[in-house]
Amino acid sequence: MEPPYRTWVEISRAQIAANFRAVRALVGPAVEVVPVVKADAYGHGAVEVARIVAREGARWLAVSTVEEGVALREAGIAARILVMADTLESSRAAFLEYALTPVVVSLDDLRAFEAWLAGRGAELRYHLKVDTGMGRLGVIGSAEEIARAVRAAQRLRLEGLMSHLASAADYASPQTDEQIRRFTELLTALRRVGIVPAYAHLASTIPVAYARREAWFGMVRTGHALYGYVSPARGPAPKPVLEVKPALTWKARILSVKQVPAGWPIGYGAMFRAPRPMRIGILGVGYADGLPHRLSNRGQVIAHGRFAPILGAVSMDLTTVDLSDCPEAAPGDAVTLIGEEGAARQDAQQLARLAGTISYDVLCGIRARVKRVYV
Numbered sequence: 001m002e003p004p005y006r007t008w009v010e011i012s013r014a015q016i017a018a019n020f021r022a023v024r025a026l027v028g029p030a031v032e033v034v035p036v037v038k039a040d041a042y043g044h045g046a047v048e049v050a051r052i053v054a055r056e057g058a059r060w061l062a063v064s065t066v067e068e069g070v071a072l073r074e075a076g077i078a079a080r081i082l083v084m085a086d087t088l089e090s091s092r093a094a095f096l097e098y099a100l101t102p103v104v105v106s107l108d109d110l111r112a113f114e115a116w117l118a119g120r121g122a123e124l125r126y127h128l129k130v131d132t133g134m135g136r137l138g139v140i141g142s143a144e145e146i147a148r149a150v151r152a153a154q155r156l157r158l159e160g161l162m163s164h165l166a167s168a169a170d171y172a173s174p175q176t177d178e179q180i181r182r183f184t185e186l187l188t189a190l191r192r193v194g195i196v197p198a199y200a201h202l203a204s205t206i207p208v209a210y211a212r213r214e215a216w217f218g219m220v221r222t223g224h225a226l227y228g229y230v231s232p233a234r235g236p237a238p239k240p241v242l243e244v245k246p247a248l249t250w251k252a253r254i255l256s257v258k259q260v261p262a263g264w265p266i267g268y269g270a271m272f273r274a275p276r277p278m279r280i281g282i283l284g285v286g287y288a289d290g291l292p293h294r295l296s297n298r299g300q301v302i303a304h305g306r307f308a309p310i311l312g313a314v315s316m317d318l319t320t321v322d323l324s325d326c327p328e329a330a331p332g333d334a335v336t337l338i339g340e341e342g343a344a345r346q347d348a349q350q351l352a353r354l355a356g357t358i359s360y361d362v363l364c365g366i367r368a369r370v371k372r373v374y375v
């Protein structure tokens, strides 16, 4: 039975579990897999995904904000939760209250957080992020400076050292090797002075999927792979070795079908004009649902197993498609925006390419008003 919605996504629990197991099997038992469920699990629903991977034995989760961590705790998720990008002073209390694990991104933050904890008589484990050449969050500093600050903190206890790769998919660039080298050197220098974090982590999906083992250390943080995606690499890349499949299918219903005469304008700005009499379908989905406006006049959907081009502007709540080759399509029928019908398939990567963006953006862009259905 299809759900009675104008637009919805179906998320396969079994596929998410299978994707998690594929990552686990690839990295082996010595490497901890941290499923990344930030941004509502890239549109897949953070609480549901957290429950699925918890059943599969995941001990850690990663989110970006304290709010995301709190939502998981309030849903009863017991795993360790690493909060990767929330360093605001106003967020500190929640780390304690909800047993969340902060990523500290500067030595000044480390000292300020330490003082804050001292004022409350509390302690916390943390992961320290270093900038190995991403140029975003993280400490840029010598091993000596870092060691001094780590030692000075009594209430914040270093549990992990982490960094993030900027160009993991670009095998023509030396940047990834440089970042791995800097990270390894820092770990070695810290170890030499007796600072040995329980976890070191640098890798997201790409270095896992392309088997760049020297980037795995004892922990990997995978998001995209969990949802069934591995971005294509550039340059002299090896073949990806990770087998995952998209877990999400996006559907919308045809609200109305009609015939338009040759020359008839379609949608805002008359961005399309029917070159011949056409049979058009108006779908109950638009950019307010997350269908990129950039797909105006260039995207397509799958209707009854065949591709139906998008005509004219994608509007806020409606999108028009050409159903001329799909005579059986009728109001109430569902079409597929992401997913497959028979031999016709379109994934978030293909949709993203047409829209001039990346698959992450398309998945995260599917709005809350699109119902999530778990199958």
Ligand SMILES: *Cc1c(COP(=O)(O)O)cnc(C)c1O
Pocket: 036, 038, 084, 164, 203, 204, 205, 206, 221, 222, 223, 224, 225
């Ligand atoms: C989002 C994110 C990840 C996960 O990246 P994927 O490419 O989705 O696997 C890992 N680490 C950090 C710091 C992130 O922000």
